[in-house]
Amino acid sequence: ALEIGRVTFYWSGVTETILCAAFLLALLSFGGVRWQWALIPVLLFVVQRLGLMPILDARTVKIIAGQDVGESNLHTVYIYLEVAKCVALVAVGFVSILTSRGSEIPLIREDKDTSK
Secondary structure (H helix, E strand, O other): OHHHHHHHHHHHHHHHHHHHHHHHHHHHHHOOOOHHHHHHHHHHHHHHHHHHHHHHHHHHHHHHOOOOOOOOOHHHHHHHHHHHHHHHHHHHHHHHHHHHHHHHOOOOOOOOOOOO
């Protein structure tokens, strides 16, 4: 089962990398959101892929080989990063929609003072 999980995470990583590149390309092409906001999910992705996944993969290889690796909360950290990444992507999308429509959206419409 762990071997299947490794393969699954490998291919989901490849897919996420392609989607991250498409996300960055769309930002470059269409704009609509500040780069500071857009970099949050990208940085979370980089931390997951380059920081956390190699450690989790090494642990999995040791477990498959029958070695004792002890307890770890790395999977919980991975889940928190995944949730944070999803929230950040939704927030970037929401901000992008709001900024692309400007004052047409009631949430950000500026009421003009008609008393002047």
